[in-house]
Amino acid sequence: MSRGRPPGRLVPARLAGRDLLRVALSGLRVRPTRVVLSALGIAIGIATMVAVIGISSSSREQLLQQLDRLGTNLLTVQPGQTMFGGEAKLPEKSIEMARRIGPVTSASGTGDTGESVRRTDRIDDAVTGGISVQATTTDLLRTLGGSARSGTWLNAATARYPAVVLGSEAAERLGVDHSGAQVWIGHRWFTVIGVLRPLPLAPEIDRSALMGWPAATTYLGFDGHPTMIYERSPESAVAAVQGVLARTVNPQNPGEVEVSNPSDALAARAAAAGAFTNLLLGLGAVALLVGGVGVANTMVVSVLERRREIGLRRSLGATRGQVRGQFLAESLLLSALGGLAGALLGAAATTGFAAYRGWPAVVPPWALAGAIGATLLIGTVAGIYPAMRAARLSPTVALAVT
Helix, strand or coil: CCCCCCCCCCCCCCCCHHHHHHHHHHHHHCCHHHHHHHHHHHHHHHHHHHHHHHHHHHHHHHHHHHHHHHCCCEEEEEECECCCCCECCCCCCHHHHHHCCCCCCEEEEEEECCCCEECCCCCCCCCCCCCEEEEECCCHHHHHCCCEEEECCCCCCHHHCCEEEECHHHHHHHCCCCCCCEEEECCEEEEEEEEECCCCCCHHHHCEEEEEHHHHHHHHCCCCCCCEEEEECCHHHHHHHHHHHHHHHCCCCHHHEEEECCHHHHHHHHHHHHCCHHHHHHHHHHHHHHHHHHHHHHHHHHHHHCHHHHHHHHHCCCCHHHHHHHHHHHHHHHHHHHHHHHHHHHHHHHHHHHHHHCCCCCCCHHHHHHHHHHHHHHHHHHHHHHHHHHHHCCHHHHHCCC
């Protein structure tokens, strides 16, 4: 007789964690199809949430890397509105005046010629294809940090002749992918000498056909007034330069000048990359909830189908707590199986999509940890009622079921 134990009282054996796991796994293995279908609901919800967070994080990382590469020290100047509501003009010497500001390291500009560019002279003048024809200074690419995808950029010689460089979108719309092609501008042919790579900080250049300032004056009658000035200065001096640019480029009417920082748009896009994510996360949560309902339904049906098993275990000495633990463990394992599969699927979807778009693949560790935590929570909630129902079954009633 054990010391401290009342005579004739039986104490049930403890069910070790390893034994509980083995019993739970055996309960799942006898119904593989139902288990897979129930776990699939959890997997879809988790995969959706992980993929949404991963793709959003990858997109944001790509934008931030782009900002680091392009810099945040580019300012643009363009004419605003006159006090009477008309369109203002920048002075002809405004680019040179911007270069005189002490901290400015580079300043260049473009001017709208008002002409359109077409692939042939057979196309009506009214059809512009959304492409503008711009006069430009030869140092524009240096200021913007751009490069030519094919051909070459304008230099002091080609800027005087009917030569043109196409932005990336302009070349695509015109169907020109190489230098040497001819395009029709201002009732004469111009030779394409280069096609640019995309310029994220100057998307208007992507939709432009660019020619030298002297050529635009000679062949198109350009009036010489810039419509956009691009300026670079050290990042520490950006705020100071921004404060004096308007008064410098147009001393007589500084109020008719608009100064902006294009990198602010990229930063805003990076900050807003997660705005749409909330909606998609909500959809993933709905899918996860549906998966949890599926797990609960599976466990309830399992309890109904296994009443004889429950009655037999109870009659052999299993306590209510042990039966409850068994079914709760089955629910947790079922949810964990779906959660693990969903996390792997979501990470794979993120990696594949990021590789397709040329982005860095980013799957935050907290997203994976949160996914596993969510599945365990769902498994616990979904398994509580079936586990309690199984534990309440009387052994004699359960064994009497045919």
